[in-house]
Amino acid sequence: MFNNLTEKLDKVFRNIRGRGYLTEQNIKDALREIRMALLEADVNFKIVKNFIAEVEKRALGVEVMKSLSPGQQVVKVVYEQLVALMDTEGFEFKVYNNRLTKVMMVGLQGSGKTTACAKLALHYRKKGFSTMMVACDVYRPAAVDQLQILGKQIDIPVIAEDTKDVIKIADSALRAAQKDYRNLLIFDTAGRLHIDEMMMDEVARLKAFIKPDYIFFVADAMTGQDAVTVAREFYDKLAFDAVILTKMDGDARGGAALSIKAVTDKPVAFVGVGEKVSDLEPFYPDRMASRILGMGDVLSLIEKAEEASDAAEAEKLAKKMLKNQFTLNDFLKQLQSIKKMGSLESLIRMIPGLGRKLPADMKIDDNALKHVEAIIQSMTDKEREKPEILNGSRRLRIAKGCGRTVTEVNRLLRQFDDMKKMMKKFSTPQGMKDLERFMNKTQ
Numbered sequence: 150m151f152n153n154l155t156e157k158l159d160k161v162f163r164n165i166r167g168r169g170y171l172t173e174q175n176i177k178d179a180l181r182e183i184r185m186a187l188l189e190a191d192v193n194f195k196i197v198k199n200f201i202a203e204v205e206k207r208a209l210g211v212e213v214m215k216s217l218s219p220g221q222q223v224v225k226v227v228y229e230q231l232v233a234l235m236d237t238e239g240f241e242f243k244v245y246n247n248r249l250t251k252v253m254m255v256g257l258q259g260s261g262k263t264t265a266c267a268k269l270a271l272h273y274r275k276k277g278f279s280t281m282m283v284a285c286d287v288y289r290p291a292a293v294d295q296l297q298i299l300g301k302q303i304d305i306p307v308i309a310e311d312t313k314d315v316i317k318i319a320d321s322a323l324r325a326a327q328k329d330y331r332n333l334l335i336f337d338t339a340g341r342l343h344i345d346e347m348m349m350d351e352v353a354r355l356k357a358f359i360k361p362d363y364i365f366f367v368a369d370a371m372t373g374q375d376a377v378t379v380a381r382e383f384y385d386k387l388a389f390d391a392v393i394l395t396k397m398d399g400d401a402r403g404g405a406a407l408s409i410k411a412v413t414d415k416p417v418a419f420v421g422v423g424e425k426v427s428d429l430e431p432f433y434p435d436r437m438a439s440r441i442l443g444m445g446d447v448l449s450l451i452e453k454a455e456e457a458s459d460a461a462e463a464e465k466l467a468k469k470m471l472k473n474q475f476t477l478n479d480f481l482k483q484l485q486s487i488k489k490m491g492s493l494e495s496l497i498r499m500i501p502g503l504g505r506k507l508p509a510d511m512k513i514d515d516n517a518l519k520h521v522e523a524i525i526q527s528m529t530d531k532e533r534e535k536p537e538i539l540n541g542s543r544r545l546r547i548a549k550g551c552g553r554t555v556t557e558v559n560r561l562l563r564q565f566d567d568m569k570k571m572m573k574k575f576s577t578p579q580g581m582k583d584l585e586r587f588m589n590k591t592q
Contacts, residue, residue, distance in 0.1 A: 177205070349387075377404070
């Protein structure tokens with residue numbers, strides 16, 4: 150997500166941060182590079198022009214030129230303008246416990262609309278709401294089957310009927326949702342490879358019948374400015390409320406996320422950040438701006454950690470770590486929690502200081518976690534609790550049991566031992582000071 154843009158902006162900012170003072174020419178040179186980085190990220194050229202003009206006006210003002218740290222001030226100005234560009238103020242998606250909220254998902258075929266329905270339904274089911282989905286895409290082959298399969302995976306009911314009449318399907322869904330006291334009803338509508346009158350007429354009739362509380366336009370972030378152009382055309386026809394950007398974990402250059410609000414005046418509400426049904430995040434302009442500038446996203450990281458772990462279990466684990474009683478069983482539980490939080494690369498890029506040190510094209514193999522998990526699961530409970538008893542024959546048995554090599558088993562045990570030593574060191578007052586110094590260096 151935004152990896153190339155982040156790397157290019159980081160180079161610009163490293164250059165200006167290293168200067169004790171800035172001249173007008175320094176700032177203009179930096180803005181020229183920022184302009185090129187945004188254009189290469191496929192941001193709409195008119196938006197780039199206005200963005201740079203606003204940053205230049207502020208960057209050449211007193212708040213920057215007279216500052217003791219002008220480089221940091223320029224970064225602050227760019228950050229604030231990015232937040233303003235993606236602003237979601239005035240929009241809030243609300244689901245209530247005491248009434249039904251109806252949502253229509255619209256967009257072109259191939260944008261990830263059907264999967265986005267399941268992701269949104271699961272996201273709000275986790276928050277305690279009773280959700281249901283409706284298969285109104287009766288034209289794309291297997292679209293109904295796809296939604297039913299996704300519904301079965303996440304245990305959320307899907308209303309589907311053997312008819313092409315979407316109004317009839319919608320009527321059945323509304324009746325079922327009211328009968329079951331559902332809180333959220335999500336309609337998956339038909340998409341096309343391009344915008345056509347037949348599709349728009351059908352979606353308009355469906356809108357008039359169900360009277361949705363919200364209409365979400367689902368756009369593929371990898372299509373860049375094409376997504377923005379299509380969004381504008383859909384808005385002219387349907388006046389949607391907000392956007393869900395899918396495939397933000399792929400090779401998306403970021404142009405769609407940075408341009409849609411300015412072009413349609415409708416914000417991005419959610420982003421799809423992976424292939425799993427759980428990979429949906431609310432869109433926060435300030436957090437996204439932090440990620441773009443390589444500053445990390447600690448709040449999202451904390452939220453993911455809280456969702457993936459149990460508070461009582463975490464407290465118990467913290468006490469064991471402080472007493473240096475951390476075992477391979479505990480390590481296995483932590484690995485399984487990390488897997489629930491998403492890809493390793495996405496998590497690392499959320500950590501301030503560390504994210505921007507990773508090359509934009511660097512790929513971290515999540516299979517490494519699976520291999521470690523397999524090695525630990527091939528051990529007996531006694532071996533996990535007391536790894537010091539693992540002699541050569543036991544290690545050979547473990548390697549054969551999980552299909553890995555003895556070298557990998559030895560490497561894991563060595564790394565686990567090093568980690569325990571580090572925990573013991575950081576559990577002391579001096580160790581905590583050393584840790585604080587290390588964290589400050591990464592900022």
